[in-house]
Amino acid sequence: MRKFGLIGYPLGHSFSKKYFTAKFETEGIKNCQYDLYEIEDISLLPAIIRQNPELEGLNVTIPYKEKVIPYLDSIDPACEEIGAVNCIQIKDGKLMGYNTDYIGFKESLNNWLKGEKPYALVLGTGGASKAVVKALKDLGISYLMVSRNPGEDPGIISYEDLAKSKSVLDRNHLIINTTPLGTFPKTEEMPAINPEYISSMHKVYDLVYNPEKTFLMRSLEARGAVVKNGLEMLQLQAEAAWRIWN
The missing domain is CATH 3.40.50.10860 (Leucine Dehydrogenase, chain A, domain 1)
Structure with missing residues (x-):
């Protein structure tokens, strides 16, 4: 066996x-x-x-x-x-x-964007964000990260900065949530992002897959954004693992 x-x-x-x-x-x-x-x-x-x-x-x-x-x-x-x-x-x-998270996310995002390379806003700087950032680099997509504790890194801003600055979201049309906020059972949580700054120009990729449509996805979709959850990434990373084992 x-x-x-x-x-x-x-x-x-x-x-x-x-x-x-x-x-x-x-x-x-x-x-x-x-x-x-x-x-x-x-x-x-x-x-x-x-x-x-x-x-x-x-x-x-x-x-x-x-x-x-x-x-x-x-x-x-x-x-x-x-x-x-x-x-x-x-x-x-x-x-x-x-790391098949990286493989799965890269393949899923590349399929979804169909060759587009919008500037990205990565919500969160935890473990999941590292695989996302590696994939963005490989795909040639520029990014800015958002953290509760940004420190001195010029490539990382705070959620307070994000809430105050509409220009950040005017520039970064791809939003990727790498935090667990909104995951079942705490489904009414979401990262601190102002939906009023969102338009039909935005795409939102939430790594959370349960629920199928997170509070973040629902809130930003209501403003015209195109949204996607993390289920396909999970499926692709599982298939990548199977290829590695065989």
């Missing part, structure tokens, strides 16, 4: 398990199973590997995308730039790290 799985904590609602279980069934992929490994500390990873010699691949989710790196034998060059790993290939006892 070929085994795959997800490590993280907690693992209440897992997209990955549902996705791969359905994939194995619908595509007639035999002798494969996908399990959840809910570990309270990343130091338990070696024990998981030892206890499951059939494991060929793992997905990695919060809070271990950065913490897992010291446990790997090697990482893909993209991971060095991003600073996070969300996919592990296990082969001949060696663990190789990849």
Whole structure:
């Protein structure tokens, strides 16, 4: 039996398990199973590997995308730039790290923009933003980041600056939410962005996929923006992981 799985904590609602279980069934992929490994500390990873010699691949989710790196034998060059790993290939006892969030987002965004290269506004500077920024660089899209704690970096502004300055949104027509704000069950939350500054010139890509249409998406769509959630990115990153494992 070929085994795959997800490590993280907690693992209440897992997209990955549902996705791969359905994939194995619908595509007639035999002798494969996908399990959840809910570990309270990343130091338990070696024990998981030892206890499951059939494991060929793992997905990695919060809070271990950065913490897992010291446990790997090697990482893909993209991971060095991003600073996070969300996919592990296990082969001949060696663990190789990849970032399929970056692969999935890049492919999804490129398909959606159809060759356009609008200036982007990236909401959030956490782990998810790093994969987004790497994809934007690769696609040749200029970007400005928004953070609660911008510091001295000229490429990062505060939400207060964003709220006061209509010119920022006049210039940046692609808005990407990398924060978890608006995720179920806290569905009435959204990043601090003024809908009055939004028009039909804007595109909004929210990495959140549950609910299907977030409060941010609904609020800015009402002003004419074109909106998209993160489900396709998740599906594409899952398929990228499957290619890596095979």
